[in-house]
């Protein structure tokens with residue numbers, strides 16, 4: 001993945017109170033040609049890690065400078081390869097008196113994101129993007145992940161795009177509800193930030209995931225991401241968007257309308273689940289083997305009442321809103337406890353309804369085909385289990 005043998009990074013004295021990896025470069029004197037002055041109008045800083053003595057091209061990204069190798073850039077990106085014929089450094093540019101003649105590319109990119117992208121090119125498997133920890137990829141912070149992915153789209157850096165796709169698909173599955181719930185169950189902390197393997201991501205980041213899905217040409221990510229947008233308690237956030245640094249990412253107007261309509265439908269689905277519990281349970285869903293039929297029915301009625309009290313029927317979360325409640329039906333302290341057999345039946349009712357909603361997400365969010373059917377090529381037994389439609393979802397609880 002890495003190519004060439006980069007020369008040792010140039011070492012320069014650092015001031016004690018500024019232990020940064022980057023060095024400010026003094027401002028350029030007046031009297032330079034306009035193009036040079038425009039470039040030099042602000043302070044620049046060099047990135048120590050990517051300032052190679054034998055580099056032959058300087059990239060500028062919002063004030064940060066990288067002196068790198070055109071051969072490495074060309075290896076990873078046809079787009080960058082095309083930029084390498086950019087204008088040579090203007091004569092008299094005070095920044096690089098010793099490097100006159102090197103190509104300079106003013107990118108307009110976010111400097112930190114470009115540093116990360118270069119890291120993937122130069123460090124390959126040593127880069128956080130590809131590093132594995134305990135058998136899993138080291139998690140990346142979503143805000144940075146997003147910037148680097150957008151840059152990789154701009155420059156068409158395939159290995160980064162592949163990695164971004166894989167990480168996003170791990171969080172926003174498009175095959176089975178089982179898979180989707182397995183991601184959910186991996187845990188969230190109090191701030192809603194999820195822990196597991198690939199990304200540190202919040203529910204509100206789903207707005208930006210919709211944008212990434214569009215940029216990456218991955219429409220199958222949209223249903224799960226838009227569902228997250230719809231089920232958010234704060235629907236105003238759909239309009240406000242989500243802020244990353246100085247940038248605010250919003251859904252497109254079409255997607256906002258789509259979400260508002262979907263919100264209504266998902267709320268209706270929650271009401272249907274309530275009815276399925278209230279009507280379906282006494283009318284056939286209650287196991288014949290239940291030894292305490294009357295008590296269990298009464299408990300289910302109280303459970304449904306609790307759902308109304310908790311305002312579940314006003315929420316738009318039919319895929320995941322009911323499991324805790326149903327699982328809690330055997331929790332201590334509740335008087336809506338049912339027997340073990342009935343509880344399996346309750347979970348099954350919730351599960352069947354949730355699966356039906358999952359299958360409708362494509363229609364709700366206008367993504368076809370949906371869900372994506374995974375073809376088992378026989379090479380991975382574990383995968384065959386994961387995508388077995390009849391796997392017992394209740395085991396996931």
Ligand SMILES: [Zn+2]
Nearest residue numbers: 290296339342
């Ligand atoms: Zn029972």
